[in-house]
Amino acid sequence: MSEILLEAVDLTKHYGSVEALGGASFQARAGEVTALIGDNGAGKSTLVKCLSGAEQPTSGRILLEGEEVHFDSPVAARRAGIETVYQDLAVAPDLDPAANLFLGREIPRKGILGKLGMLDKAEMRRQAVAEFEKLGVELQSTEVSIGSLSGGQRQSVAVARSVAWASKVVFMDEPTAALGVRQRERVLDVIKKVRDKGIAVVLISHNMPEVLSVADRVEVLMRGKRVARFAGADTKLEDLVAAMTGALVQEEAV
Numbered sequence: 740m741s742e743i744l745l746e747a748v749d750l751t752k753h754y755g756s757v758e759a760l761g762g763a764s765f766q767a768r769a770g771e772v773t774a775l776i777g778d779n780g781a782g783k784s785t786l787v788k789c790l791s792g793a794e795q796p797t798s799g800r801i802l803l804e805g806e807e808v809h810f811d812s813p814v815a816a817r818r819a820g821i822e823t824v825y826q827d828l829a830v831a832p833d834l835d836p837a838a839n840l841f842l843g844r845e846i847p848r849k850g851i852l853g854k855l856g857m858l859d860k861a862e863m864r865r866q867a868v869a870e871f872e873k874l875g876v877e878l879q880s881t882e883v884s885i886g887s888l889s890g891g892q893r894q895s896v897a898v899a900r901s902v903a904w905a906s907k908v909v910f911m912d913e914p915t916a917a918l919g920v921r922q923r924e925r926v927l928d929v930i931k932k933v934r935d936k937g938i939a940v941v942l943i944s945h946n947m948p949e950v951l952s953v954a955d956r957v958e959v960l961m962r963g964k965r966v967a968r969f970a971g972a973d974t975k976l977e978d979l980v981a982a983m984t985g986a987l988v989q990e991e992a993v
């Protein structure tokens with residue numbers, strides 16, 4: 740069994756009188772895709788926000804490689820090797836794919852030009868092309884603005900960006916929503932390559948066939964708590980649906 744990289748133990752999160760998480764637990768392992776599923780409002784996004792530093796839990800513990808951590812911002816989580824691909828992608832449409840890959844982490848030119856704020860665009864493009872190649876992201880050109888790419892290509896660039904910087908965990912919130920069949924397949928292939936690099940991938944998805952095709956494990960949230968977990972390729976669709984509706988409770992993965 741792979742190493743547990745990131746773990747939530749008994750997390751609660753209150754927004755005023757709303758209890759978004761009520762003692763949620765979660766584990767993500769190195770070199771595996773863990774799907775986080777649950778009905779609307781189950782607490783998936785809140786859990787991811789707490790684990791990626793965008794929100795602070797009201798109580799509970801977060802462990803990274805067994806050590807308790809407190810991320811007071813997404814920057815702190817990123818420094819620890821945890822990246823998030825958000826639903827809205829957060830790409831800059833007017834910039835090219837390489838510039839997007841290095842958004843916020845630009846490489847300055849050497850010497851005085853760098854001190855004057857000039858960027859080493861050639862080096863950024865070289866590294867970006869290498870990263871896209873490694874992940875099998877196909878782009879006709881890396882010199883066009885990202886806004887002119889297809890939805891699948893944009894999504895693949897967003898995934899590649901998180902992976903280029905993540906050393907431990909990548910959260911992906913509905914990465915294939917709004918994509919066509921071929922583009923969806925392409926993004927799922929990128930996800931599998933990321934997993935094969937030894938990163939823990941956490942996939943939030945409402946698409947159960949997709950979850951079954953790509954996830955090594957599934958954790959199910961309901962009303963802010965984990966109600967079931969599954970492991971292995973023979974997890975059944977009807978069991979996932981039963982768990983999401985509360986008809987099946989399974990605390991330990993079988």
Ligand SMILES: Nc1ncnc2c1ncn2[C@@H]1O[C@H](COP(=O)(O)OP(=O)(O)OP(=O)(O)O)[C@@H](O)[C@H]1O
Pocket residue numbers: 754757758759760777778779780781782783784785786
């Ligand atoms: N900022 C907030 N303020 C108040 N309530 C919130 C806030 N964020 C989330 N909630 C509430 O917490 C609960 C869990 O929401 P969350 O978005 O985590 O669920 P989810 O499982 O991601 O849902 P979906 O699949 O619909 O995106 C919901 O009842 C939601 O209304």
